[in-house]
Each structure stands twice: as C-alpha cells, then as structure tokens.
Amino acid sequence: MRRDTPVLTRALGRTPHYVVAGGLAVIFLFPLLWNTWASFSAQPGTAQESGYGFGNYRTLLDYDAGLWRYLLNSTVVSALTVALTLGVSLLGGYAFARFRFPGKNLLFLLTLAILMVPYATLLIPLYVLLGRLHLQNSLIGLSLVLAMFQLPFATFMMRISFEAVPRELEESALVDGCGTAGALRRVLLPAVRPGLITVGLFAFLAAWNDFIAPLILISDSEKAPLPLAVANLRQQSMGAVDYGATEAGVVVLAVPCLLLFLLLQRHYVRGFMSGALKG
Amino acid sequence: MQVKAPDRAAAEHPVRPDTPDRRSRTPALLRRSRTLQGMAYAAPTAVFVAVFFLLPLLLVGQMSLSDWPLLAGDRGGNAPENYTDATDSTLFWPAVRFTLLYTVLVTVVLLGLALLLALLVQESRPGAGFFRTVYFLPGALGLASASLLFWGLYSPSTGPLSRTLERLGLVDDPVSFLGTPTSALLSTVFLVVWKFAGFYMLILLVGLQRIPHEVYEAARMDGASRGQIFRSITLPLLRPSLALSLLLCVTGSLLAFDQFFVLTKGGPDNSTVTVVQLIYREAFQRLNLGTAAALSIIVLAALLLLNVLQFRGLRHADDS
Numbered sequence: 001m002r003r004d005t006p007v008l009t010r011a012l013g014r015t016p017h018y019v020v021a022g023g024l025a026v027i028f029l030f031p032l033l034w035n036t037w038a039s040f041s042a043q044p045g046t047a048q049e050s051g052y053g054f055g056n057y058r059t060l061l062d063y064d065a066g067l068w069r070y071l072l073n074s075t076v077v078s079a080l081t082v083a084l085t086l087g088v089s090l091l092g093g094y095a096f097a098r099f100r101f102p103g104k105n106l107l108f109l110l111t112l113a114i115l116m117v118p119y120a121t122l123l124i125p126l127y128v129l130l131g132r133l134h135l136q137n138s139l140i141g142l143s144l145v146l147a148m149f150q151l152p153f154a155t156f157m158m159r160i161s162f163e164a165v166p167r168e169l170e171e172s173a174l175v176d177g178c179g180t181a182g183a184l185r186r187v188l189l190p191a192v193r194p195g196l197i198t199v200g201l202f203a204f205l206a207a208w209n210d211f212i213a214p215l216i217l218i219s220d221s222e223k224a225p226l227p228l229a230v231a232n233l234r235q236q237s238m239g240a241v242d243y244g245a246t247e248a249g250v251v252v253l254a255v256p257c258l259l260l261f262l263l264l265q266r267h268y269v270r271g272f273m274s275g276a277l278k279g
Numbered sequence: 280m281q282v283k284a285p286d287r288a289a290a291e292h293p294v295r296p297d298t299p300d301r302r303s304r305t306p307a308l309l310r311r312s313r314t315l316q317g318m319a320y321a322a323p324t325a326v327f328v329a330v331f332f333l334l335p336l337l338l339v340g341q342m343s344l345s346d347w348p349l350l351a352g353d354r355g356g357n358a359p360e361n362y363t364d365a366t367d368s369t370l371f372w373p374a375v376r377f378t379l380l381y382t383v384l385v386t387v388v389l390l391g392l393a394l395l396l397a398l399l400v401q402e403s404r405p406g407a408g409f410f411r412t413v414y415f416l417p418g419a420l421g422l423a424s425a426s427l428l429f430w431g432l433y434s435p436s437t438g439p440l441s442r443t444l445e446r447l448g449l450v451d452d453p454v455s456f457l458g459t460p461t462s463a464l465l466s467t468v469f470l471v472v473w474k475f476a477g478f479y480m481l482i483l484l485v486g487l488q489r490i491p492h493e494v495y496e497a498a499r500m501d502g503a504s505r506g507q508i509f510r511s512i513t514l515p516l517l518r519p520s521l522a523l524s525l526l527l528c529v530t531g532s533l534l535a536f537d538q539f540f541v542l543t544k545g546g547p548d549n550s551t552v553t554v555v556q557l558i559y560r561e562a563f564q565r566l567n568l569g570t571a572a573a574l575s576i577i578v579l580a581a582l583l584l585l586n587v588l589q590f591r592g593l594r595h596a597d598d599s
Contacts (some may be wrong), residue, residue, distance in 0.1 A: 005525065021399045021406070025413045030471065032416065034439055035428050043437050074566075092324035099317025107321060110328050117584055118534050119576040120555045124562055125335035125342060133568070148331035180316050196373060209421020211537045215531040216563070227423040231541055243437045246427055261419035265412065273485055 003215075032254070039247035046244030056248035063233050064246065065222045067252070070229040077225055080143035081207035082200050085150040089199055092151075093192070094184055094263060095160025098170070108155070115152045123216045130217060142217050146207045154199045157271065161195030162188065170249060198271040201264050205257055226253055286463035342572035349566035370552055378553045381464065382532035389472050393479035398513075400480070401487045405473055411484075415477030423475060426541035429470040433457055433542075434507070441597025460550035463543045467551070471538055475531075479524045486512070522593050529589075530582065554578055 040052050048055030060067045089117070096108050128137070135141030165188060173183040199263055213226045221232065230249030234241060261268060340498035344358040400411045417425060426475045435441045435453035444450045488511065500507050514521075536555040539545060545552040545560075552560075555578070564582060 017399065017404070018406070021410050022426075024399070025410055026398065027415050028473065028477075029416060031428055031432055035431065038431065038439075039436075045590050048475055071422070087329055088323040088599060090319040091322075095317045095320035095324070099313060101314045101321065102315040104317070106323070107325055108329065109455070110332070111324060114328070116586065117332075118575070120534065120536065120558050121579045122332070122335050124558065124568060124571050125338035125574050126331065127562075128568065129331075129338060145331060146329075148327050151324065153329060180313075180320075195305065199297060205419065205421075211421065211423035211426060211540075212559075214558070215540075226423060227427075231303070231423060234427075241434075242433050244433055247431050250428045250431075251425050253427075254420050257419045258416065261416070262412075266477050269481065273467065 005187055010157055024194065024279065034113055035250050037246050038243065039251050045246050048125035056242075057252075058244065059235075059245040060248050064229070065224075067221065071252070072170050073223055074141050074225040074227075075264040077143050077146065077214075077224035078204050078207040080140065080232040081146040082145035082203045084143060085154050086196060086200055088147065089151065089158045089198065090189075091191075092155050093118060093162050093195075095186065096155065096159045097162030108159075112152050112157050114149065114237045119212065120147070122175060123213060127216055131135065136217070137219050137223060139218075142214055143207070146210060146216065147203070149213075150199075150203045150206060153271075154201060155171065157195050165191045194270065197264065199265045201260060201267055202271055206238065208257065210251075305460055314430050339572045342569055343576045345569055347567075347569035347572065349467065349568050355548055357569070361569040362577070364567075364570045365573045365577065367368070368557075368558075369559060369560075370549060372548070374552045374554050374557045377464075377535060377551060378535065381468070381535060382529055384464070384468050385390075385471055385532045386528045387523065388468060389475055389528055390521070390579075391477060392472060393483055393524065394521075396476060396480040397483035401484060411477075414480055415522065417474045418477040420474065420538040423541055425470060425474045425537045429473075430542055432465055457543055458547060460547060463551050467538050467542055470542065471535075475528075479528065482527075483520050483523050484515065486517045490516045526589055528588070529585070532581065533585075534578075542575060 039056050040048070040054070042048050042050045042052070044054055047059040054115070057067075092111070096104065123145075130138075130141040130145070133141070135144070169187055169191065170183050173187040174180070179187060195273055197212045208224075208225075209227060211227050211231070214225050218228065224232070226249070228252065230246060233249065234246050342353075343361050344356055346354040346357040346360070348354070371515050386472055396414050400407045400414070420428075432438050432440060433456035435458075438456075439456040440456065441450075444454055445452075455462070455497045457463045459461050494512055494516070495508065498512055503511075534555050535553045536559070539556055540559075543551045545556055554574070558574045558578070561574060562568050
C-alpha cells in the first residue's frame, strides 16, 4: 500500500476505508440516537401524544414505586458493590503481591475459579443461602453477590497493580517506622490508584446493569433496581405496551454508563489490555 | 499450597526478596508476624470466596440430589430424580440445540465483524480514535438495557425499521421481527453483535498492536500482497487474542439469558428458550429448585468440559 504511490491515488485508496468505517459507525450509532429521539417525541399510546416533551419521563416518575425509588435502589446497589469490591480487592491484591502465607496460591486460584462457574449455577443456591442469612430480597445481599462476581477480575487487577510498584518505595516506608498498614495507606494507595479506578469502573458498570441477579434475588418490586423496573414496566396498564416509557427508561439507564465510559475511557481500555495480555 | 520452610533452612538460604526482613535482627519472629499480616489482608477475600462461592457450590450439589420445592424447602434426598426430570423435560433437548445453534451463529458473526472493525481502526489514520469510540459505545450499555432498546426498535407498530421498510414499499404489512422462530433468532443475534462487537474489537486490537512492524515491512519488501500478509502474518500472530475472544464468546453465548428473557421471552412457541432460561423457569415458574439445581450442575459440567477441550485444542495447536 505505502509504496511510492502518488498522493491522489493514495487519497482515493483511502476513500473505501472511510466509506466502510463511516457506514458501520452510522449502524452503531443509529439505535442509540433513535432511542433518545423517540423517548422525547410523540407516539400514540404513550404520555407524549403530540409534539416533543418529557411526557414519557413523567410516566417513569409515577410508575409503581417511582423512578426516584428505582434510581436510589440502583445507586445503593452500585455504590455498595463498588465499595465492597474495592475494599476486598485492595487488601487481597496487597496480600497476594507482597506477602507469603500458607494457602496463598490456592486462595488465588479459587478466586479466579469464580470465572469458570456459570452465573446461573451459583444464583440458585445463593437464593437459598441468602434466605438463611436473612439477606433474601435485600439490596445488601444483592451487593454482596455482585461483589463476589467482580472478585476474579478485581483481585487479578489489583495484584498486578501492586506488583508493578517498586519494592523500594514500600521498604523505605517500613524502615521509616510505618507498619504495613501505614505503608499501604501512605505510599502504596496513591501508586495503585489507576488500578483502583479501573476496578471501580468495571464494578459500577456490572452492578448498575445487572439483570439476572436482581431478577432472582429481589422479589419485592419496591426494591427492584432500575433495569428490572423498566423491564417490568413494559406490560403496564392492562397488557397495553408503553414503548415511550421504555425508551425513556433506556435513556436513564444508559446515560450514566455512557458518560462514565467517555470520561474514563483510558482506564477502561487498560483493564482490557491487562486481561487480554495475561489471559 | 505453600509450605512454610523450617527456620533453619530459611536462615541458610538467602531470604526471598519479597520479605523485607533482611535487615532485622529477629527474622523468624518478624517473618511470622509478616505471614500473619498477609493472612489478615487476604482474609476478606477468603471469607467472600468461602461464603459466596464455595458454600453455594456445595449447596447446589446437595440441592440437585434432593426434593427441594421453592416454597417448602429441603425435603430430603431423591437422587437421581432431579437429573432424570431435567433431561426428560420436553424443553431440554430443544433448549440445548437452540443454545448451541445460537452460540455458533453469534460466535461466527461477532468475531468476524470484530476482526473487521479492529483492522479498520488499527492504524493511526485520522479519525481512527473516533471510530474506535463509536464502535465501542454500545458496549458501555448493559445487555438488558440494550435488549429493551432493540425491543422498541423491532416493534412492528412504532419501531423505525418496520416503518422504513413499509415506506420504501418493500413490504405491505408491518414486519414482525420477533414473530417467527428464525426472525426472532436472527434479530437477537443482530442485537448481541451490535452490543459486543466493540468489546471483541478491543481484545483483537491489543493483539494486532503486539505484532511488530518489522514483520510487516519484511513481508512487503518480499513483495507479499495484502491478502498474503493477512493470511500468513496477521492471522497466525493474532492467534492468542483470537483464542481468548473465542473462549469468552462461546462461554458467554452458551449462558445467554438477558437478551432472550427481555426480547423474545423464549417465544414464539418456546422456540428461543436457552438452557439458562430453562433453569430460571424450573426454579421460579415451576417452583422446583431441585431440578433447577440439577440443570445448573449439568451446565457447569458441560462448560468445564468445553473449557478443558478448548485448552487442550489450543495447546495442541501451539505444539504443532
């Protein structure tokens, strides 16, 4: 391709590339753009009968327990999952990267083995187990389960983050009289921050979007996270289908994910690189 | 499992560099304290793995061997009734066949398109970053959200696809994209490809960028055509990334649930019921946790077997 072709031929040679890439870009963007437009535009059988406006969003606000309730549920579950994942994998990653103790390799392998077991296989017994722990139908129980599913990636990511920090940094802190906890807090925490952001981002997206875990573990519609509530809302009012409210629900679900992804794209891609390289 | 070395042996050998005890006058004591600290930091992970992973794994085994209605709870062993019930169900083999068909279809289309996308955006042409972001954007959505979106998109009454086809005069009546078994399957495959193509594009991109430039240059100097370069350099050197994508895609597709639960609800006429949907139905519609557990164990065994085979196949191919 890049032999001594004249400039014009090269530019022409690129045109098909942009036609294909551009055409595909339109296909990838169209559903997102259409859905956003449709959520504001008029449709028969929805709260937005004519013109453009927020009618469908008002339907969402009043649906069953109300949009705010579902947003709160989703926010609580996501925040708890992120906090649990970060806390457990920060300490675990430190232990796996810098300490030697009996059972270390076995525990690390078992943590990774969570990936090998299908989601659905674990959810049936977890439903029974959470009942015994009095965590059935509870957002806390749901968050614990979601955090567990995040652990393989999070622990792996934090382990390689800690391993990438020069040992001298930690040792000088230890010589200065910090305990390992002090070294972790003052010296290592800033050094592994990029890893924490990646882990937190993945945990948030997974928790915010998860569908099957709340479907099985949450039976009370008051406690449903947003994806479950929007899926339930479709068959409202005597079997009539409210497409407009569903489209509004998709927008509310998608906006935080798209914003976070666009803001933290670098961290997202790093998560991939580490997984793809070592996997 | 690591065995703790006796202290004398440890004193004779240089201490491993990951213990900063070399300056200490009481290495044994400090080392023990350091071991305990390590265990303390790993304790939360251990608790999580034990309570929310190992315990459920044991429990699902026990449940699969017991009469266990959803509401009444454990009513004692009944092995192997749950397993025979699960495989005797009229939906079992159709669900297995459908899940396999879906997996093959999705894997071929998805990885093919992902490879095309990765090749399109790999070079630093102007705009490559923009296209990368656009192709990945659907991946940031949840699968359930994406399924709800396409449920509206495919609607015969208000969806844009059916209306456009009507206006162009290509069809006379509204098109029901989810109405027949074949169209429901293909519509779901399209949704899944749209949602995940960018994800696999990223994995393949990492692989493409690890191929050294010199290899391409050398091939070009030797007068290789673009097709030859792709076949004999890009594809073979991309094998590790392709293998990872294949593993993730096959595993993910075999466990498909959200997209069918939201889009087709298994219909029309139970033609799009996947194996995981069968587990859900057994547990929460037929209220039989025992049979659901047996199905879960069957899925787990099938998946482990598949992973072992895939690993073996890949290692075998690596050796040759």
